[in-house]
Amino acid sequence: MGLACGHFGRGIAPSGASRGTREAIDLRDGGKALRGMDVQRALTSVQDSIAPALLGHNATDQAGIDATILALDPSPLKDVLGGNATVATSMAVLHAAAAAARKPLWRHIADHYGQTPTLPLPEIQIFGGGAHAGRRVDIQDFMVMVPGAKTFDEVMEVTSEVYFAAGAIMKQKGRLAGVADEGGWWPIFDSNEEALETLTLAIEKVGEKPGDRVVISLDVAASEFCTDGRYRLALEDRDMGADGLIDLLGTWIDSYPIASIEDPVSEDDPAGMAKFTRRFGARVQIIGDDYLVTNAKLVTEAAAQKACNAVLIKVNQAGTITEGVDAFKAANAAGYRSVVSARSGETEDVTISHLATGLGAGQLKVGSFTRSERMAKWNECLRIQDTLGRDAFVGGAPLANTWWG
Numbered sequence: 001m002g003l004a005c006g007h008f009g010r011g012i013a014p015s016g017a018s019r020g021t022r023e024a025i026d027l028r029d030g031g032k033a034l035r036g037m038d039v040q041r042a043l044t045s046v047q048d049s050i051a052p053a054l055l056g057h058n059a060t061d062q063a064g065i066d067a068t069i070l071a072l073d074p075s076p077l078k079d080v081l082g083g084n085a086t087v088a089t090s091m092a093v094l095h096a097a098a099a100a101a102r103k104p105l106w107r108h109i110a111d112h113y114g115q116t117p118t119l120p121l122p123e124i125q126i127f128g129g130g131a132h133a134g135r136r137v138d139i140q141d142f143m144v145m146v147p148g149a150k151t152f153d154e155v156m157e158v159t160s161e162v163y164f165a166a167g168a169i170m171k172q173k174g175r176l177a178g179v180a181d182e183g184g185w186w187p188i189f190d191s192n193e194e195a196l197e198t199l200t201l202a203i204e205k206v207g208e209k210p211g212d213r214v215v216i217s218l219d220v221a222a223s224e225f226c227t228d229g230r231y232r233l234a235l236e237d238r239d240m241g242a243d244g245l246i247d248l249l250g251t252w253i254d255s256y257p258i259a260s261i262e263d264p265v266s267e268d269d270p271a272g273m274a275k276f277t278r279r280f281g282a283r284v285q286i287i288g289d290d291y292l293v294t295n296a297k298l299v300t301e302a303a304a305q306k307a308c309n310a311v312l313i314k315v316n317q318a319g320t321i322t323e324g325v326d327a328f329k330a331a332n333a334a335g336y337r338s339v340v341s342a343r344s345g346e347t348e349d350v351t352i353s354h355l356a357t358g359l360g361a362g363q364l365k366v367g368s369f370t371r372s373e374r375m376a377k378w379n380e381c382l383r384i385q386d387t388l389g390r391d392a393f394v395g396g397a398p399l400a401n402t403w404w405g
């Protein structure tokens, strides 16, 4: 995206393996080329529809730019232009506007949206699972957070130690078998709970008392193993209803230092979300991802039903920067926490590091502590820290009002 003043911006759309059914369409061509994953149709959207419509617009008017894109495709899931075409363009404009203002992107975002920039508390995957690991285990993400750290770089150090300690335990058990989609260890376990036990052990191995400085965070991604209201834990050959799953997660919350749980029941079960939140919302952070798909209206509806107490912000689920920020604003209005997040299919694009910082969102989830598309985001946060200062780290503040806080 080039501006008349000569400044330039680029955005790369990510994609996800465990998509919510209500998120913007990632338009692919189908057919034989590139296993059907080619994006010529999305490129045509950008070149033939979006670019001519944006010509002459003021790049600093992000809301006006995104409204113009939306007017070209008012379909709820952006299946005419493709959400990948709309989000990449929207991100490119944001970058170009920051370049024209001669500001780092995080500063431009903070100024544009009137937010105080802060360095986020990371959620970092140690074991991958679910759709990201051939469904080798049912739960999708076994992660750590280091809310007891004083600085962002301290989080990086502690997480790296836990990650390698977990790898060493896997090796010792003869179960080391590479990494999953987001860079977490490939999960060779006999049960989902064994992953939790191993993660807790890894935290202990690095000299930490689990639940003290380091806590566990799970993305259950329950929609992925739910059919007609029944949940099937294939690894354990068990089948249960929503109440059974909620009880099971409750026993894990009782037994392990879990401070955050994402998508505990299916995206189609608002009553289950509300029930889970009633039972555990005062103890753990409960994040809606597939359930809320970065949609301001769904966030407001969930708040009315007291379902979840946090929202995952994935801009490509919404399809434009403005809609992503609207979901963040809706979360703030509802008193919900926000977690800016990457996708399982990521690139070298580091926009989300700037978005999490510039909005002062509080939390950032990027996958693991390996693979360049993940490390690029963490490294970008370290570079931002160089300018913004170590004091800008939010620490454990986002987990206030949970057992940890």
Ligand code: PGA
Pocket (backbone or CB within 6 Å): 015, 016, 017, 018, 019, 020, 140, 219, 221, 289, 341, 342, 343, 344, 345
């Ligand atoms: P996805 O996974 O990108 O495959 O949707 C990430 C998540 O569920 O948080």
Ligand code: ZN
Pocket (backbone or CB within 6 Å): 219, 221, 262, 263, 289, 290
């Ligand atoms: Zn998720």
